[in-house]
Amino acid sequence: MxxxxxxxxxxxxxxxxxxxxxxxxxxxxxxxxxxxxxxxxxxxxxxxxxxxxxxxxxxxxxxxxxxxxxxxxxxxxxxxxxxxxxxxxxxxxxxxxxxxxxxxxxxxxxxxxxxxxxxxxxxPVGFMANAIDDWQESIREAGVVRKLGGEKRGAVIHEADIAAVFVETLLENGHHGNFYTLTGPEALSTIEQVEMISKAIGKEIKFEELSEEEARNDWRKLGHKEESIDFMVQMSKNPPEIGYTVLPTVEEVIGRPAKTFAEWVSEHKSYFM
Ligand SMILES: NC(=O)c1ccc[n+]([C@@H]2O[C@H](COP(=O)([O-])OP(=O)(O)OC[C@H]3O[C@@H](n4cnc5c(N)ncnc54)[C@H](OP(=O)(O)O)[C@@H]3O)[C@@H](O)[C@H]2O)c1
Missing domain, CATH: 3.40.50.720 (NAD(P)-binding Rossmann-like Domain)
Structure with a gap:
């Protein structure tokens, strides 16, 4: 097959x-x-x-x-x-x-x-790997993460866990008709995630909260459309409950707990050094 x-x-x-x-x-x-x-x-x-x-x-x-x-x-x-x-x-x-x-x-x-x-x-909710796309450059170049909504929490998930759930559903029976919402094992704010990366690489990383206008300008510079920017502002200021509510689904489907952000950081710290 x-x-x-x-x-x-x-x-x-x-x-x-x-x-x-x-x-x-x-x-x-x-x-x-x-x-x-x-x-x-x-x-x-x-x-x-x-x-x-x-x-x-x-x-x-x-x-x-x-x-x-x-x-x-x-x-x-x-x-x-x-x-x-x-x-x-x-x-x-x-x-x-x-x-x-x-x-x-x-x-x-x-x-x-x-x-x-x-x-x-x-x-799945937000991926842990977004830390690379969003923060790698500013951490490496300036030791800083700038973001709107730094205190808002997200139950970010390890990409390997999302994949493991897919592999289970593709290979095994018993999943037909199921809808699985996947989260990581804890809800962490951006500030907490940045602190964990900082500790793992042994280098200070500052967190700077952006104003809404600053965040909008940054996204415009990256070429995002106004409609997408409105959506991202909304997600940053008022994330939906689904994004920060920890669920047991990963463990229920694959039989082991979802990986933590600390595990993800220890596997990926070279991206930030
Ligand atoms: N990042 C998050 O937090 C998050 C959260 C929830 C859901 N998601 C969704 O999860 C999905 C998978 O994300 P990911 O991060 O694994 O993907 P990704 O790293 O963004 O890569 C995109 C993938 O989609 C393929 N692709 C894009 N447009 C395609 C097209 N027109 N035809 C064929 N292939 C196409 C690309 O393949 P080629 O370039 O090789 O053709 C590439 O493999 C995305 O749909 C994303 O929207 C992301």
């Missing part, structure tokens, strides 16, 4: 691929740039673009289970083409789909529920 991994070159997808390969599974990975995918030996890498679902048809051949991401890396919005992706997967004979859902209930979730596919929806 072949398992197809979309988003295979992404933060979660790479962990899924590694974990499946370690279990001896046959893995096919989709990428828009297969030549740069840099995935483990034995993984079949094929070209495909979720924005053009028909390009995925060759990738679906002989596949039993599919890990499907729902958004592109350019936008927070769910890909409008995803319902077609699900339809083509079913037509190609795929039996099972595990979906990384962001909003929980949109056109792709409906299309999958209306199909004959076995499905599991998995909704």
């Amino acid at each position: 072949t398992i197809l991994v979309t988003g295979a070159t992404g933060t979660v997808g790479r962990h899924i691929v590694d974990q499946l390969v370690n279990k001896g599974e046959q893995v096919r990975a989709v990428s828009r740039n297969p030549e740069n995918a840099n995935l483990p030996k034995g993984v079949e890498v094929v070209a495909g673009d979720l924005m053009s679902p028909e390009t995925l048809m060759p990738a679906f051949q002989g596949v039993t289970a599919l890990y499907l991401i729902t958004s592109s890396d350019q936008a927070e919005a769910t890909l409008e083409t995803n319902p077609q992706v699900a339809d083509l997967a079913e037509k190609a004979g795929v039996q099972k789909v595990s979906l990384l859902t962001v909003y929980g209930d949109g056109p792709v979730e409906q299309a999958i529920k209306n199909s004959r596919l076995e499905w599991t929806f998995v909704q």
Whole structure:
């Protein structure tokens, strides 16, 4: 049986691929740039673009289970083409789909529920790895993290735990029709996370609270649209309860506790040094 991994070159997808390969599974990975995918030996890498679902048809051949991401890396919005992706997967004979859902209930979730596919929806909260994307540069260059809403907490999750839940749902039975919201084991503020990184690398890191206007300007400089900026301001000032409420789901699904931020930092501290 072949398992197809979309988003295979992404933060979660790479962990899924590694974990499946370690279990001896046959893995096919989709990428828009297969030549740069840099995935483990034995993984079949094929070209495909979720924005053009028909390009995925060759990738679906002989596949039993599919890990499907729902958004592109350019936008927070769910890909409008995803319902077609699900339809083509079913037509190609795929039996099972595990979906990384962001909003929980949109056109792709409906299309999958209306199909004959076995499905599991998995909704992780913020990834621990966001610390690299968001803070690596300023920590390395200036020993500082600047952010709006530094005291707000998030139950951030280790990407390897998200992947482990996906691997379980892709390989084992008993998950059909389940919706898993995944969190880490504790709710930490940005200030607390920065303190933990600082302790691990043995270097002082200052935290500076940004005003809303400063945060908006920074996001504008990064090229974000006003609509996305409004959303990010809202998330920073008033994060939704789902983002900071610790849930036992990871342990319930994979049988071991979710990894802590301290563990994540000890594995990734070189990124900040
Ligand atoms: N970061 C968070 O806190 C957070 C929280 C909840 C949910 N999420 C969601 O989780 C999902 C996975 O995130 P991630 O961090 O693992 O991914 P990522 O590191 O952002 O990488 C994006 C992945 O998506 C693939 N991709 C993007 N657009 C594509 C397209 N049009 N066709 C085919 N592949 C496409 C890329 O593949 P190629 O470049 O190789 O084609 C890459 O593998 C994302 O949808 C994200 O929105 C993130």
